[in-house]
Amino acid sequence: MNSAGEKTENNNFPVSVAIAGAGTMGHGLALVMARAGHRVMLLDTDRQILEKALGQIRGHLEMLRKEGLENRPVKEISDRIQISTEKQALADMDLIIESISEDPAVKAAFYKQVGDICRPDAVIASNTSYLNIFDLAPFDIQKRLLISHFYAPPYLIPLVELVKGPETSTDSVEWIKQLLFRAGQQPVVIEKFIPGFIVNRLQRAMGREIFHLIDGGYATPEEIDRAVLNSLGIRLPVLGAVRRYDFGGLDFAQKVLSNPSIGLVSEDRPSSALDDLVSRGHLGVKTGRGFYDYNGQDLAEIHAKRDRLLIRMRALMQEIQDTF
Numbered sequence: 037m038n039s040a041g042e043k044t045e046n047n048n049f050p051v052s053v054a055i056a057g058a059g060t061m062g063h064g065l066a067l068v069m070a071r072a073g074h075r076v077m078l079l080d081t082d083r084q085i086l087e088k089a090l091g092q093i094r095g096h097l098e099m100l101r102k103e104g105l106e107n108r109p110v111k112e113i114s115d116r117i118q119i120s121t122e123k124q125a126l127a128d129m130d131l132i133i134e135s136i137s138e139d140p141a142v143k144a145a146f147y148k149q150v151g152d153i154c155r156p157d158a159v160i161a162s163n164t165s166y167l168n169i170f171d172l173a174p175f176d177i178q179k180r181l182l183i184s185h186f187y188a189p190p191y192l193i194p195l196v197e198l199v200k201g202p203e204t205s206t207d208s209v210e211w212i213k214q215l216l217f218r219a220g221q222q223p224v225v226i227e228k229f230i231p232g233f234i235v236n237r238l239q240r241a242m243g244r245e246i247f248h249l250i251d252g253g254y255a256t257p258e259e260i261d262r263a264v265l266n267s268l269g270i271r272l273p274v275l276g277a278v279r280r281y282d283f284g285g286l287d288f289a290q291k292v293l294s295n296p297s298i299g300l301v302s303e304d305r306p307s308s309a310l311d312d313l314v315s316r317g318h319l320g321v322k323t324g325r326g327f328y329d330y331n332g333q334d335l336a337e338i339h340a341k342r343d344r345l346l347i348r349m350r351a352l353m354q355e356i357q358d359t360f
């Protein structure tokens with residue numbers, strides 16, 4: 037860092053990383069950082085959640101070892117993680133990743149405290165899914181504040197959307213980008229805040245069409261999934277969302293864009309299919325039933341099967357990205 041409290045090109049890894057919030061995402065982020073060799077402080081207001089998080093982390097490490105993605109002993113990695121309910125634990129950290137509840141008032145209060153406690157050169161990154169945290173945080177931390185949006189589970193899904201605020205320094209972005217690359221993640225930089233960033237915007241647009249097709253009785257959930265898995269499911273991982281236009285021909289893409297007959301859903305609408313399932317308590321895998329029926333199946337085994345397939349896809353993605 038230089039005298040103005042900014043990160044410089046001379047990156048000295050590993051560093052100390054605080055993860056605030058040990059819930060669904062936070063415990064996975066602690067795991068990613070500990071696997072990369074960093075000293076991790078996992079913070080939550082609830083001690084029971086912290087204890088549970090440590091158990092989950094050990095469980096994920098066992099799974100990664102079983103799948104051949106990790107060969108170091110679980111203890112060697114989990115010993116790098118300390119837990120605390122005291123904000124003061126943030127005081128000497130190089131990086132603070134905020135992954136607390138998605139509530140603007142809770143986040144605003146946290147940034148105010150962090151600004152008072154942490155080192156003047158600490159980089160502060162938020163895992164928010166939708167909030168414009170740059171409107172919530174005090175001015176004095178804005179230079180080293182950015183969004184780092186991970187995907188679940190972060191130890192299997194590499195993408196991290198790094199979103200710059202109006203004041204974020206290039207050095208802070210470059211520093212965390214290098215840190216994430218070295219941790220095995222794939223950071224992608226977004227120059228300015230837009231709700232949903234890249235991937236959740238695309239997912240949301242697709243969701244509108246999916247529920248329109250189901251609610252309108254055009255196709256069943258099973259047929260939609262079969263259609264997608266056997267087309268986009270194969271093509272998207274190879275060509276991405278943009279390169280595929282080059283392969284299809286840009287003149288053709290231009291014709292498609294200028295043909296209004298498709299009449300896409302242009303707004304968010306409630307879905308009767310979704311409302312019906314939720315009202316009956318069918319919330320997906322966690323309740324044994326969603327669009328599909330999982331009753332009688334071991335839920336842990338369903339998740340383990342998904343994870344095994346994600347691991348194989350992840351390896352293939354690496355090969356594909358090295359090809360183009």
Ligand SMILES: NC(=O)c1ccc[n+]([C@@H]2O[C@H](COP(=O)([O-])OP(=O)(O)OC[C@H]3O[C@@H](n4cnc5c(N)ncnc54)[C@H](O)[C@@H]3O)[C@@H](O)[C@H]2O)c1
Pocket residue numbers: 056057058059060061062079080081082085134135136137138142146163164165166185186187188
């Ligand atoms: N769940 C996902 O799939 C997902 C994916 C990407 C990003 N996110 C984002 O990550 C963040 C966390 O989401 P989650 O799903 O892990 O939530 P969660 O509810 O599972 O966990 C949040 C944790 O934050 C703790 N907490 C609340 N206030 C705190 C404070 N002031 N200091 C320390 N800890 C505090 C809570 O006790 C809780 O354990 C949110 O901003 C969310 O939008 C979630």
